Amino acid sequence: MKLPKPGAAILIAAPSGRALAAAARRAGYRPLVADFFDDLDTRSLAAASRLVAGDLEVGFESAALLLALETLAEGTDPIGLVYGAGFEDRIGLLDELARRWTLFGNSAEVVQRVKNPLVLAALCASLNIPHPEISPSLPGDSENWLVKSIGGSGGSHIAPAKHSQPGQQNAYFQRIAPGHPVSILLLGNGADAQVLGPSRQWPTPTEDEPFRFGGSLRPAELSGDLEGRLTKLAETVACACRLRGLNSIDFLVEGDSFTLIEINPRPGSTLDIFEDRDGLLFQAHLDACCGQLPKSPLKFDGAAAAGIAYARRSIASMPAVDWPYWSSDRQKPQTALRRHDPLCTVKAHAAKARRARMLMDHRTNLILDQLDQLQTKQASWGRELHLEQS
Structure with a gap:
């Protein structure tokens, strides 16, 4: 496949396409975005965008997504399509996308294989990689197990096994493993792999979603020996699975021990903290999908953190907000939000990881506190809210 060149239009499909659109813009491409939010900064980044019917719980509906992408592609001659999360349980849809456009990412066959819990368990066993015990049915000691959805992503599909429903579709059970x-994050070309770096993640739990994704932090600040072992294992797994483009492999780490949990065969939630110095990450993804890995390692300065600010309470109509520069995925005015819906992504950069996390937490609370204050003043609805830029 011929290597893509900057300046071209490219389709992006993801539940939230903003991070991929930003990476595409930094690399010099014209992103055409179809997602569930069509939020303010996605609109500003995209050459064109379309809101797709659906939500994070239900996922993509094929006809709605295909119509949005066909509309975006009309008259723009996109070189292909990059997809994010949301397709691991939509293998048929991924196949249909590949029939219509060049896919810059893993094939549907690869995605289906690596998201099959039995296949992953067998792979880990063959490579002597620690992996939690899995079961297709509810074990007797259910308090030590989790229930997950095959092809699920983002943590919202994970729950204690005791909360599983009889006959739950596409469910499997995984023994709880210790660690954080x-x-x-890595690049693969189908034969070789190049690790970009480790990051830490954390949940922002609710009663209904105890493993809901909260945020991520780079660097992970692992010991040199442990980071080296995880790097080598990630490269081995990527090559064994013939992964292409940006992918991530998730572990639970406790001390110097680890357990491989799952493979995410597409660009994911850590794009915001892996913004490289030269803006080459998106180009590297496209090139890797075409078989070429970077000749020189991408450079990532300092430390970075990014997390989701979730609404503390329902909002009948989102006010107009003068959003700070460190926020992304910004909700549109007049949007109705439920408690725990995402308001925005909050980012922070610093010299050290601990400082980046502290600054991100401070900024998250700043936004949430000021929105709370606004809600207590009914007369303020409809007025523009100016958030501090600290």
Whole structure:
């Protein structure tokens, strides 16, 4: 496949396409975005965008997404399509996308294989990689197990096994493993792999979603020995699975021990913290999908954190907000939000990881506190809210 060149239009399909659109713009491409939010900064980044019917819980409906993408592609001659999360349980849709456009990402066959829990368990066993015990049916000691959805992403599909429903579709059970989440971001070309770096993740739990994604932090600040072991294993797994483009492999780490949890065969939630110095990450993804890995390692300065600010309470009509520069995925005015819906992504950069996380937490609370204050003053609805830029 011929290597793509900057300046071309390219389709992006993801539940939230903003991070991919930003990466595409930094690399000099014209992103055409179809997602569930069509939020303010996605509109500003995209050459064109379309709101797709659906939500994070239900996922993509084929006809609605295909119509949005066909509309975006009309008259723009896109070189292909980059997809994010939301397709691991939509293999038929991924196949249909590949029939219509060049896919810059893993094939539907690869995605289906790596998201099959039995296949992943067998792979880990063959490579002598620690992996939690899995079961297709509810084990007797259910308090030590989780229930997950095959092809699920983002943490919202994970729950204690005791909360599983009889006959639950596409469900499997995984024994609880100790440790905190660490993800390895890498580029693959189908034969070789190049690790970009590890990051830490954390949940922002609710009663209904105890493993809901909260945010991520780079660097992970692992010991040199552990980082080296995880890097080598991630490269081995990527080659065994013939992964292409940007992918991540998730581990649970406790001390110097680790357990491989899952493979995410597409660009994911850590794009915001892996903004490289030269804006080459998106180009590297396209090139890797065409078989070429970077000749020189991408450079990532300092430390970065990014997390989701979730609404503390329902909002009947989102006010007009003068959003700070460090926020992304910004909700549109007059949008109705439920409690725990995402308001925006909050980002922070610093010299050290601990400082980046503290600054991100401060900024998150700043936004949420000021929105709370606004809601207590009914007369303020409809007025523009100026958030501090600290």
